[in-house]
Amino acid sequence: MQVLKFGGTSVGSPEAIQNVISIVSEKIKKNKVITVVSAFGGTTDLLLQCGQMAASGDEAYKELIQKITTRHLDAVKQLIPVQQQSSYLSAVKKSCNEVEDLCNGIFLLGETTARTKDKLVSYGELISSQIITAAFQAAGVATTWWDSRKLIRTNAQYGNAIVDFKTTEAQLKTAAEEVSGNHIVMPGFIASSAEGITTTLGRGGSDYTAAIAAACLDAESLEIWTDVSGMMTADPRWVPNARVIPTISYQEAMELSHFGAKVIYPPTIQPVMNKQIPIWIKNTFAAADTGTLIQQEGYRNGSPVRGISSINKLALLSLEGSGMVGVPGFSRRLFEALSAQQINVILITQGSSEHSICVGVDEAAAELAKEAVDAAFAPEISLQKVDPLEIEKGLSIVALVGEQMKSHPGISGKLFGALGRNGVNVRAIAQGSSERNISAVIATSDVKKAINLLHEEFFETSLKQVNLFISGVGNVGSRLLQQLHQQQQYLLHHNKLQLRVVGLANSKKIAFSEDAIDLSNWKAFLDNGKEASIHEFVDGILERNLRNTVFVDITASKEVAGVYPRLLEKSCAVVACNKIACSSPYVYYRELKEKARVNNTGFLFETNVGAGLPVIGTLNDLVRSGDKIKRIEAVLSGTLNYVFNHYDGSRPFAEVVRQAQNEGYTEPDPRLDLSGTDVMRKIMILAREAGEQLEMDAITNHRFLPASCMEGSVEDFYASMLKEEDHFRNIYEEANKNGNKLKFVAAFHNGKAEVGLQQISPGHDLYHLYGKDNIVLFYTERYPEQPMVIKGAGAGADVTASGVFADILRATLT
Known part of the structure; x- marks a missing residue:
């Protein structure tokens, strides 16, 4: 038996569903298959929005329900022959009427509960799975529909219920024995409590549903079909050179998913890992791609780092005070206070002096955390033995993950060195005792830059990208652009150095490009720029916050020389043909040299004396x-x-x-x-x-x-x-x-x-x-x-x- 799960994008349109039917049809020629499906892409969010609008007294929720209804009715009309549509159209309308009745009740009450939300969002999977079952049957594939609510038993922790595996396994095995065909469709994400009340397994819970079914029925493999061709070394939306990880261990995959990799829902791995069932991550829209295999041992070659991930919207909570030193129990009380409020701790770090302890939590829970912790330590706070809890927001975690990092010295050094050279300040660090991950807390504004830096450091050691911003395109500047254009390919192929000019400025205009400027047509590009000052040019450089940034001044302007400190403070290297800065009062010259040193960047001005002579x-x-x-x-x-x-x-x-x-x-x-x-x-x-x-x-x-x-x-x-x-x-x-x-x-x-x-x-x-x-x-x-x-x-x-x-x-x- 195989278990296949298809996510929201994989069943997001009738065309996509036909693709799913094609993939599964090939599988059932060789194996019995359980297909777990999500709601049509975006439906869960719309259902939650309906509930929120109804609770706030906004009757526009009815328009959203009509939009949901129309989408599902259209899917029935496109997937099922006309003569068979009637009963399915009626079933969709009935379910959508129940959604409206539920929202009407929320509207009248003016509030909603976690239990009601679980009931409301369950309709997305219920409707989609029934339509997809009918589509399989219409395509000639004998298919049985299972109601996950009758098979997966959980507690009553609505929104993120905990599975009773013993009961669930018994119910799934009984249901499997009663099915004679080779194909079963079941909705993901939903389950029920012992009282038969609908529960959900958390956002992303369809993956978990598939893992539960695979583990309980001892499947040969679990396949998670999504819209990417496997787990990636980094988020491809941020890192253009990210690549698929061919194989990865269960533990590495859990670490990456915990630290923000969205391809797989974190709890998914545990049930199948216990039974050594391999997981494949596959692309519904590129079925021939190999994908990523998750198993006990990943294939080892190249970098000891397997991938880079991040969690955004993090807050750091810092509990400090001299009264903590040498007194046992402070950590326990801190975590008890957070646990009592159902606040999950993402990261922990504690100074060896015992003077402080710092934890990372979801930013949305920060104020509640402060209220709970300050209450728990009120006696010590009143005696000034402990300071009130401090909150720092606007942070993210960047994590390196790799099973073999523990046997490779210097990984942490490379991580912090790469960040430091580019002005990315590390607010807190943590490394698990397994040495499987190294986590750094940084400003959210630096995340994209940091992930690109680390990907370049650990996965693209043969290629370095440098981003150039050039001020001054007169006689010397135009010759420089000509030389850069001439040598770009040479440097790329012989030195593995990718020089990109991404910003130009003269005395009147500035122009930026998200990609490299075409240096054969730079004059027209700058002519189409906007009129702005050098200060706005620097603002644009700092806002982009690109890795390996070099600012090049080919002017004779005192105003341009005056912006160097801002750039050096952000670890942007400065190359100055302009002599004004270095021939300014000695105190300014020393300030620039010191800023370059402190911020670990370059301040270079060889052409100030002797042009090109060394x-x-x-x-x-x-x-x-x-x-x-x-x-x-x-x-x-x-x-x-x-x-x-x-x-x-x-x-x-x-x-x-x-x-x-x-x-x-x-x-x-x-x-x-x-x-x-x-x-x-x-x-x-x-x-x-x-x-x-x-x-x-x-x-x-x-x-x-x-x-x-x-x-x-x-x-x-x-x-x-x-x-x-x-x-x-x-x-x-x-x-x-x-x-x-x-x-x-x-x-x-x-x-x-x-x-x-x-x-x-x-x-x-x-x-x-x-x-x-x-x-x-x-x-x-x-x-x-x-x-x-x-x-x-x-x-x-x-x-x-x-x-x-x-x-x-x-x-x-x-």
Whole structure:
């Protein structure tokens, strides 16, 4: 014998019922089959709604009853031949009239009880099972209908009755002996008390009905047919890469179902586990799929974690007080108070100091729990030995489940490490003594992110998804998007790294995508965005709360640099091409570095100095490895190097500067480069990374631009430079006469920094520097005479974008 159960979605339409008939018809060719069915999908909720509306005096319940009636009558008309419909249509109308009579009584009383609700919702299964029995018979399948109320005996705990297995087994076996055919249909969910009063087995109880029948009749197997192809490693609505678990043990399945996996009702497993009856989870709408086999031992391979699940709408109850220390009985009294109010405890954790005990309960029961516990501990509360019960709502449990976790050290470390790196705060933890599950209580707002993180950590170790939000899509930003587009497939296939740009912003608009933005068409996507500020962009980033988030700033905006703390506090990595943050007052620079450290995320700004050159990374490596920076000499402006490498007095200095700007080497306002301000920022950043608390006003700037060039607009600047051409020619000719080259040099030594135009002789390391190249010389304890030299292109959109790209990749490994 086999027992098959079909849920509400599996019998949710006449077409679905025909599919059920097809599946069962194949089964009864080989075995005797009991088919347990639920109410048509959504009917139980509608019946409960009818009762609630009637109790509140809302006569619209009659419209809902008519909707329920029409649905079931239509099913009869579509499933049963016309000449056979009459008796079944009458039976449906009779049952629906009884529903209306029951609701009329509730309406008159203005209230309902648990017993009345059980009676009311029982009609969903009763009507559906009788229609499905008739549909089998109409299809030529000899079928007997059993009334579950006459076979499954329970106590009178309405809404979630407890089964009397001894009586139930005897009644089921007697009924089975009296049936001659190979197929039986029975309604799930419903039963009756010893007095014959209708009871129910709890929401999801149709699974339980099938398990009871399978266990009592020693079935070969139990099959739960639903709308998914088995138990999944995580909720597929939240985790696109969730996959079916081929086999799983009874204990693992119970843990997953207890912690929110909806595929199977938790009590279902116990009856069949006791008799070693295997359970199959199958998909009614993809019958050929293998599904999940639940048995004594699951097949072992790969990750020791079998699945990830969650329970939402949790409240933590905390009982604390110095009077609890060393005094036995506090835990007992707490649980007795909760038990007296029928409040189920989902999770328990207690500090070793015995100063506090914390339990998790359904959020809906939190206020009742507080009232009961405060009453139970009123004497201690009045003496201030115990604090009044504290309630924390808006929480969820995320649980890792796996039979083999106990033999694999480091599972907890990976769990908490993954959550910590992404700013998911753990409010409480619990691990069963069997080591079959590890549970963490987190904010409900973090659940989707956490489950995706953990699934990636334990089931997708070869693939990591990184979500990018980019502010600034000008010259450098557009090149970065081009490079990302070019390398996406390479990184996916060779590095198992999925880089997704999911948000873009410029000075006017912001745009988000739930999926990756098509980088071949990003301009149109951003054009269709909404007008908003950088603060609204950050709001959108934090609201989405995606795992492995990286914010990329490719602007020169002070306002954008001001949002970094909000992002770092939420463990969003920040990659900054923008130099403003790191060249701000030292206290802000340190704040950002500290927030990144505390929140275990990345704050990376390699392109602040030297564009794509590995200047800051190399400096950090030297310092972290114990070396000490003694002196830094550098040419840090690709713009100024370009200008002085191209200026020879044969054409105006202003024209060379204009050429540098046109080729994308300068800041939007070239005065930032030519005044030395940009170089001052860079040497200050290097000094700070070397450990010096340096401020901008402490840096000496030997300016070469006349004061007149610093006034007015950018065009005024060019006009002033033309007027001052003699000044620039004289500077050049003097250096040329001495056989030297002009370089704008930055230096840091003995805690002091300075920048300025210098004549460099042919023997100097800075002399052979061409085009837009930068060079940095690090003199350290390990490199006292011959410095560590970093040299290469220090300006240009492509090399700067590549430096930002490299920082993004570093951030993914932080």
